[in-house]
Amino acid sequence: MDTKTRQHIEEIFLQVSRAAIRKKLYGLRAEQDGDIQLARLFRAIAVSEEAQARRLLLQLRGRTGKNAENCQTAFAEEIPDLISRYEQAAETAESGGEKAMHFAFSQSARVQRKHLSLKKKLEKNRDMESTYHVCGFCGFVMEGNAPDNCPICSAPASRFQKV
Numbered sequence: 001m002d003t004k005t006r007q008h009i010e011e012i013f014l015q016v017s018r019a020a021i022r023k024k025l026y027g028l029r030a031e032q033d034g035d036i037q038l039a040r041l042f043r044a045i046a047v048s049e050e051a052q053a054r055r056l057l058l059q060l061r062g063r064t065g066k067n068a069e070n071c072q073t074a075f076a077e078e079i080p081d082l083i084s085r086y087e088q089a090a091e092t093a094e095s096g097g098e099k100a101m102h103f104a105f106s107q108s109a110r111v112q113r114k115h116l117s118l119k120k121k122l123e124k125n126r127d128m129e130s131t132y133h134v135c136g137f138c139g140f141v142m143e144g145n146a147p148d149n150c151p152i153c154s155a156p157a158s159r160f161q162k163v
């Protein structure tokens with residue numbers, strides 16, 4: 001693939017990924033304001049933009065590998081990279097007096113560390129069958145039932161989504 005095309009893919013991937021998340025937030029706002037059809041349209045566009053982002057990512061990375069390779073990439077590379085990125089950002093925010101962002105980055109680092117422990121638990125017991133609940137605010141993943149309040153950000157059980 002030529003360099004210019006690759007650069008376009010990378011740039012548009014970031015742009016469309018960000019746009020998809022924003023559309024979800026716009027959908028929530030429209031719902032809160034009682035404009036249900038507009039909320040549906042924003043959600044539909046969010047799903048569409050997620051599909052577009054996935055398609056671009058496939059072009060960048062090639063097809064996803066076998067489970068073992070994907071686990072290696074996810075749990076030995078991507079997640080540890082994100083943890084250290086969040087931790088560095090938290091430190092910078094703290095020394096810059098950005099309290100809210102220090103808090104947010106630190107919470108996200110803890111959320112990502114939890115993913116590693118969930119994977120370890122799955123490795124120990126490959127026969128386990130359980131659901132996961134994900135906090136819609138901070139992304140904390142809880143195995144089994146949703147907690148009354150998120151242990152990371154204190155969001156109520158109603159914010160948790162079953163996966």
Ligand SMILES: [Fe+2]
Pocket residue numbers: 135136137138139140150151152153154155
């Ligand atoms: Fe949370």
